[in-house]
Amino acid sequence: MTTTTDVLRGAMPAPRRFWPALATGFATEASAVALLACSAWLIVRASEQPAVMYVMAAVVGVRAFAIARAVFRYLERLTSHDAALRQLAATRTDLVRRLIPLAPDGLGRVRRGSALSTLVDDVDDLQNLPLRVVEPLVASATVALASVVFVAFVSWPAALTLLACLVVAAVAATGWGWVAGARAESTIAPLRGRLADAVSDHLGSLDVLLAFGAEEQSRRRIEAADAALRRAVVRRAGAQAGSTAIVSLAAGAASILALTVTAPDVATLGGPWLAVAVLVPMAVFEVFQTVPLAAASWRQVRASATRIAETVPSGIPHGLVEDAVAATGVAPALGDGLHLRDVSVAWPGAERPALVDIDLDVRPGERVLVVGTSGAGKSTLAHALVRFLDVGGTYRIGDADVRDLAADDVRLTVGLCEQDPMLFDEDIRQNLLFARDTATDADLVAVLGRVGLGGWLRERGGLDARVGEHGALVSGGQAQRIALARALLHDFPVLVLDEPTAGVDPAASDALLRDLLGAVDGDRAVVLISHVRVPEALVDRTVRISDGRLLDG
Numbered sequence: 118m119t120t121t122t123d124v125l126r127g128a129m130p131a132p133r134r135f136w137p138a139l140a141t142g143f144a145t146e147a148s149a150v151a152l153l154a155c156s157a158w159l160i161v162r163a164s165e166q167p168a169v170m171y172v173m174a175a176v177v178g179v180r181a182f183a184i185a186r187a188v189f190r191y192l193e194r195l196t197s198h199d200a201a202l203r204q205l206a207a208t209r210t211d212l213v214r215r216l217i218p219l220a221p222d223g224l225g226r227v228r229r230g231s232a233l234s235t236l237v238d239d240v241d242d243l244q245n246l247p248l249r250v251v252e253p254l255v256a257s258a259t260v261a262l263a264s265v266v267f268v269a270f271v272s273w274p275a276a277l278t279l280l281a282c283l284v285v286a287a288v289a290a291t292g293w294g295w296v297a298g299a300r301a302e303s304t305i306a307p308l309r310g311r312l313a314d315a316v317s318d319h320l321g322s323l324d325v326l327l328a329f330g331a332e333e334q335s336r337r338r339i340e341a342a343d344a345a346l347r348r349a350v351v352r353r354a355g356a357q358a359g360s361t362a363i364v365s366l367a368a369g370a371a372s373i374l375a376l377t378v379t380a381p382d383v384a385t386l387g388g389p390w391l392a393v394a395v396l397v398p399m400a401v402f403e404v405f406q407t408v409p410l411a412a413a414s415w416r417q418v419r420a421s422a423t424r425i426a427e428t429v430p431s432g433i434p435h436g437l438v439e440d441a442v443a444a445t446g447v448a449p450a451l452g453d454g455l456h457l458r459d460v461s462v463a464w465p466g467a468e469r470p471a472l473v474d475i476d477l478d479v480r481p482g483e484r485v486l487v488v489g490t491s492g493a494g495k496s497t498l499a500h501a502l503v504r505f506l507d508v509g510g511t512y513r514i515g516d517a518d519v520r521d522l523a524a525d526d527v528r529l530t531v532g533l534c535e536q537d538p539m540l541f542d543e544d545i546r547q548n549l550l551f552a553r554d555t556a557t558d559a560d561l562v563a564v565l566g567r568v569g570l571g572g573w574l575r576e577r578g579g580l581d582a583r584v585g586e587h588g589a590l591v592s593g594g595q596a597q598r599i600a601l602a603r604a605l606l607h608d609f610p611v612l613v614l615d616e617p618t619a620g621v622d623p624a625a626s627d628a629l630l631r632d633l634l635g636a637v638d639g640d641r642a643v644v645l646i647s648h649v650r651v652p653e654a655l656v657d658r659t660v661r662i663s664d665g666r667l668l669d670g
């Protein structure tokens with residue numbers, strides 16, 4: 118299975134792309150420390166009123182380090198964000214690529230809001246690994262160590278106090294952040310997914326909630342999830358503020374201790390170098406304050422990586438199709454039809470198969486009605502025919518075994534119209550064009566006329582009319598007709614209609630079925646799945662499924 122370590126490793130940019138960010142990050146922080154050291158020496162030395170030639174080098178150094186700091190900061194931001202965002206795009210692409218084989222049947226246990234939160238927020242958090250964890254820690258640690266060595270050449274007692282204060286600050290600030298904010302940081306990612314689930318459920322089922330008077334209860338659920346997330350964010354901010362305060366106190370203590378241990382040697386050391394030994398710790402701790410923040414970012418990044426690892430399996434779960442061959446983009450020839458022998462089908466995670474020992478033939482141009490009670494296995498058969506679910510036994514399209522074909526290629530021959538067709542919040546034209554992007558407006562109008570939507574299209578004002586989010590502006594029957602129009606545009610040799618009258622008034626179901634089947638060409642095979650009565654004249658034969666078994670055919 119995919120582990121958190123695998124996700125974190127994949128979030129790091131390649132060394133060849135990330136090393137410029139590390140180098141410029143070090144140069145930026147080193148320039149900041151050097152600027153303060155040079156400025157401190159210059160100010161104190163200038164107060165002694167020496168000849169100008171004795172301070173010119175320091176003046177040039179101040180200007181050089183000030184400019185260098187700005188230039189290196191720009192380059193660090195440019196190179197680090199370029200590397201991190203490129204890797205973020207690759208990570209998200211890889212995540213989507215690994216989720217696609219799971220859709221739709223392998224994502225049944227993943228809530229829509231959680232999946233969206235994982236794809237967006239959790240993956241976005243991964244960019245903090247190189248930007249707010251690795252790069253700041255490397256720059257801070259190397260600059261702090263280099264500063265201790267530099268101060269040791271000025272005054273070794275001051276260097277020892279600086280090193281001691283750095284160690285104390287690192288332990289105390291990180292420890293405080295862990296005690297005060299670790300739990301909050303680790304819960305932010307799941308709480309964010311919980312809020313996304315609540316909002317998605319509320320908006321997606323608002324009509325039902327209003328009809329049953331449950332809208333207020335759902336809204337309270339959203340408010341509770343939002344309050345929990347807000348508390349976690351506030352606790353994290355408080356922990357980070359406390360860590361910053363500890364670092365600031367340690368910075369002041371380092372300067373005071375440096376003054377204390379170097380004051381007895383001021384006559385030997387000299388005023389300018391005393392100023393360097395006392396003030397350099399302030400610049401070092403300004404750089405060092407990113408360490409506890411990096412620790413906090415690390416905890417949040419790790420929590421997000423854990424959620425991603427839990428959402429995306431490393432392999433294809435049992436019951437789903439794992440392609441052994443690459444898709445060719447060519448539809449397999451239907452030949453003498455579809456042939457299933459001793460087929461069994463199981464849903465991912467199910468303890469027993471949903472279909473057992475199924476024998477079924479669907480010939481070109483034949484219209485087969487599959488009936489059965491709810492839960493008998495009708496939709497399972499539909500998903501097996503289009504290769505959303507894998508099959509045990511033999512399933513052939515013409516002379517080709519489906520195991521020798523890519524699932525995407527199978528779906529060029531066998532198309533599915535689901536009982537709840539997906540309509541995008543776009544106009545009618547865009548909802549049809551993805552089935553065949555070369556279709557003209559005339560083609561679209563003609564196919565809508567074939568499925569009985571010609572008059573409706575004129576009433577709506579043409580192809581530019583919108584259908585609303587998830588088809589909110591169309592009825593259930595109109596959504597089924599639009600789905601069939603898409604299937605006709607795609608020209609599937611075999612069409613599977615899964616409960617096309619679901620959500621349609623019973624009095625209108627027969628008329629809808631007549632229109633749907635009448636729009637299908639006579640040489641196109643149709644597998645009609647229904648739990649309600651269908652006029653016998655509309656189909657060639659009927660098969661019945663009960664408890665996962667085919668009773669007659």
